[in-house]
Amino acid sequence: MPGACRIFGEHGFISTVQYLKSVFATGYRAARLDARLNTWLIRHFPASWHRAVYRRARWIPDPIERLRYLQRLARCGKIRVTAANLPKVTKPGAAVGGCLPRAFSGILPASRPEPTPKVPIGPKITALLLICIIGPVQIVSDGTSRVRLEPDPPIKGKSVASVWLVEGRKEQETYSNGLRIENQWAVAGRPRSYVAFPRERLDSADFEHRIDPAGIVFHSTQSDEAPFEERHNSQLKLLGRSLLEYVREKRAYHFVIDRFGRVYRMVHEKDSANHAGYSLWADANWLYVSLNTSFLAVAFESQSRGMTPAQMHAGRMLTEMLRAKYDIPGTNCLTHAQVSVNPGNMRIGYHTDWASGFPFFEIGLPNNYSHPLAALYLFGFDYDSTYLDVTGGTLRQALSTSERLVREQGLLRGISAARYKELLRERYRSKIAALKHLNAF
Secondary structure (H helix, E strand, O other), X not given: OHHHHHHHXXXXXXXXXXXXXXXXXXXXXXHHXXXXXXXXXXHXXXXXXXXXXXXXXXXXXXXXXXXXXXXXXXXXXOOOOOHHHOOOOOOOOOOOHHHHHHHOOOOOOOOOOOOOOOOOHHHHHHHHHHHOOOOOOEEOOOOOOOEEOOOOOOOOOOOOOOOOEEEEOOOEEEEOOOOEEEOOOOEOOEEOOEEEXXXXXXXXXXXXXXXXXXXXXXXXXXXXXXXXXXHHHHHHHHHHHHHHHHHHHHOOOOEEEOOOOOEEEOEOOOEEOOOOOOEEEEOOOEEEEXXXXXXXXXXXXXXOOOOOHHHHHHHHHHHHHHHHHHOOOHHHEEEHHHHEEEOOOOEEOOOOOOOOOOOHHHHXXXXXHHOOOHHHHOOOOEOOHXXXXXXXXXXXXXXXXXXXXXXXXXXXXXXXXXXXXHHHHHHHHHHHHHHHHOOOO
C-alpha cells in the first residue's frame, strides 16, 4: 500500500479512496478482498471498524436508507453495538450512555467485540482506508466529500397500462379500461396550486411550485348505509343521492364511488377539494404538506367496513386512469388515516377512515400500509392508544419503523429521541409558516 499512503499524504482522503478502488477493480480480486478483508478487519480492529461504520452512517442523508444500511450489516453479523465501540459524542451536554441498547433493540446485536490485539499503526491506517471500498456503500466525490448510499430498489406499484379517453360528453366520459364517469354533479373548486419540498433539503427554503396532482387519498364517506339487498334498493338510491348533494355543496371530494359502483366526478381535477385537512406525506423525493391541494380525493360510499365488489372494480379502473393520466406512483396512493394529523396536540390520525381494511391489492396497488409515516419521523408527531385500536395492528409495522427512525436519528446526533422530536416539531412549524407566507396553505 505505499501508493495509497503517498496519495493520502498529497491529495487527501477521497483521492486515496478512488485510487484503492481502481487497484481492486477486477471482479475476482475485489470479491476475494471483500470476503477476506471484512473478516480480518472485524476480528482484529473491532473498535476502528465500528467507529468507521457509524461515521459513514451519519453521512447518509435519508433516514430510511441509513437504517437499511445498519440493518444489512447487523444481519451479516458485521457490527456489534456497545457503548465502547460507538463514536464519541462531541456536542456539549450530550451523552449516549445506557440508552444505546434500547435505541438499537431489534436492529443490532449487543454482544461485546472480541479483545483487540495490539498491532502496528501502519497496518491500521491501511485497513481503515480499505474499509471505504468494501461493504454495501459506494463512496463517490461530488465536490463536497459526501458519502452516498446506493439505495435498495424502491417499492413500486404494479405497472399501469395506458388509459385514454374514448368518448367525452358533458354528462359522461368513457375510458379505454371500461371506466365510466358521471359528470352531472361536477362543480369547480379553487384552482390547484401548491408547493412541494425536496426531501434532501427539508431544512432549507427550497420548494417547487406545481399544479398537477402528486397522489391520491382514499376516503370513506362515513355516511348512513342501508343493507345492500334488493329489497332496500329504493333506500340505497335515496341515501346515495343525499350523499352526492352534500359532497357537492361542501366540495369534499374529487370523485365519489357509490355502492353500485357508479363513479361521480364532484370537483374538477384541475381544482382542489376540501378533503384532507391538516395532512402530510412524503415519497422518496418530495414532501407534501396540506394534501387538499396536492392530492386527489377518491371517496367510497362506505363506513370503512369494506366495500361492494362493484365499488372495488370501479375503484381499480379509476385509480388506473388517474395514475396513467398524471403519472402518479403507486406509493403515493394512501388512505386518509395515514396522512391526517392534528397540529393542536401533535398527534396523527385526526381522521381515521380506512385506518385498516383498505383493499390495496384489489385496487392494483402495493400494500402501502407498511410505509413509515412522514408525520412521525420527519415532523415528530405522536399517536395514542385510540389510533392503535382503530388501526387494529394494520399500521404496526409503519409505526414501529417510524419510531425506530426517530431513535436512530437522535442517537446519531447525540441527543435523546424526545429532544429530537422537539426539533422536528420546530421544522413542522417553520414549514407551515412558509406555506402561509406563500399563500399556499
